[in-house]
Amino acid sequence: MTVAMSPDAVQELGFYFALMPIGIGTVVLVLIAMVYGRMTGRHYPFRQFDDPNRYGTQDLEPMKRLGLTEAELSDILGRYKQSFNLGVEDLARLLGAAEMQVAAQRSGPTVAADIMSHNLITVQPETPLTEIADLFRRYRFTALPVVGGADRFLGVIFQIHLIDRAREDSLRLKRGFGKALHRLLDRRREIPVQATDIMSVGGPRATADTPLSALLTQMADGAVDAVPVLERGQLIGIVTRTDLISALARKSLDK
Template identity: 70%
Template sequence: MFRAFRGLGPAVARVPPVEALRAGLGAVFGLGVTGLLVLSPVADLNLGLYLVAPFGASSVLLFAVPNSPLAQPWSAIVGNMVAALVGVAVCLLVEPPVARVALAVGLAVAATMLCRAVHPPAGAVAMTVALSPEAVERLGFWFALAPVGVGTVTLVGLAAIYARLTGRRYPFRQFEAPNDRGTRDADPVARLGLTEAELSRILDRYRQSFNLGVEDLARLIGAAELQAAARQTGPAHAGDIMSRDLVTVRPDTRLAEVADLFRRHRFTSLPVVGPQDRFLGVIFQIHLITRAREDALRLDRGFAPALKRLLDRGRARPVRAEEIMSVAGPRATRATPVAALLPMMADGGVDAVPVLQRDRLVGIVTRTDLIAALARTSVRGS
């Protein structure tokens, strides 16, 4: 009995409040701008109010689940426009309202599936058109272009802009597209050895083509394999493999000294600490390179002169560690399993994870530490 009632509960994983707020603000932004640009001009046709429903449904997909195949530009734009065309045709041919609505929605579902443009709000578009004979009589098949097409294109464009501004990706990743570092290699977690056709067949076999894209499937499989591999490291924790004898810098340390430490110790990262070893951030070598490149572009000079100027000990106002350190990277405690550390560093985003006891830095797990731990596990396993 409990199992039966359990099936009635939420099927979606718990969403962080920040993500819910991000999606909600996106819908406000998208519908607000679209309403001003598209719905207001057709208010005299009594369409503005009706089109809020399908456009509102499109906003849920575009801003809340932008990775869904149903939310992609082709699905949204072509799906809504095809549904509008079907709705207009049915409205011109069928008089009884109930039959008109049912036929419009049913044919729209079939047409969008044949066009590979399934977009659930398209059903609401077809219904809206079927319920608006006066507007259809006035606009005819142009209804599909404006307001439906123009409104959907506007929403899609705003969704793409909003995703970029909030750190998301829309449209979703294409298989074998350049990774975040601009190379043709797939992200490490997506290097499966499976082709796009093979991944597509997996989606078709389990009837998930409407729910997941090929690239995202590759990333999920890779992440699952990585997690399974991490479990083989045994019960090791960050406290077991971390480096304890740390070289750190203060927030007011000059970058010239930071560069000297990188060169002397051959480190790729340096933690930044305050009084009583309170952790403040971390500097990676790439931060120095990035800052020098930004200065080179800003000052219209070469990279080498910009780097030399950045590290110049005689500068009147030297650049200090706190100006380039990262404060938003992953962190761990002594009890964090190695299985959790592996995905943190697998995608190349960070070279080291600081280990904290409350706010105090007690160690750091570098990529070298992690590789050594995995190597020991592999030797013991063989």
């Protein structure tokens, strides 16, 4: 349109017309599209199977471990003329989510109250990290809920939180991981690290009536090892990955 409406201006600019406005304008549009895609949860450029997963390894994430190969997925995109709108990995994510939904629907009427652990080991916000580490070692748990007065749920601590905190300290203090971990768990520290300093407060939660299908979806991607079960803000139980696997194993024996 610019060429048709302003031929004289284009002639004066010469080669620079390809750079400005066409080249710079195109780059700006692509950058805006990439930012918009990230803000709306769409990844651009399209993800491929050779990209590392969230753990930095080459294994596919659990939700994408399908029976279809990369070539078969690419063929599906080609047949339905979607190769320019959807990446191979994105298609795998959609199929994985669909399979997970079907598996969840077949899990029956089981709810969180049927499989959750009731006799809980919890910690207070001011519980020192040394005591938390002792609880992890003694009970072999992977998660410890943090509660306040009247069993009000405040957050949860996973074992990985201890490792992450020690790693952060080792980088910040420029010392080895072992020394940083020893310092973190030193009972003689003047200001000990407490549960409230490392706990997670934004993870998934459930109620007693949450179906097994929803719990399966929440823990399928490996982001959390346990889901707290709440009733009006109070902790009444917790569903761990072990509880979930046991429930699915019983379901498979019933068929």
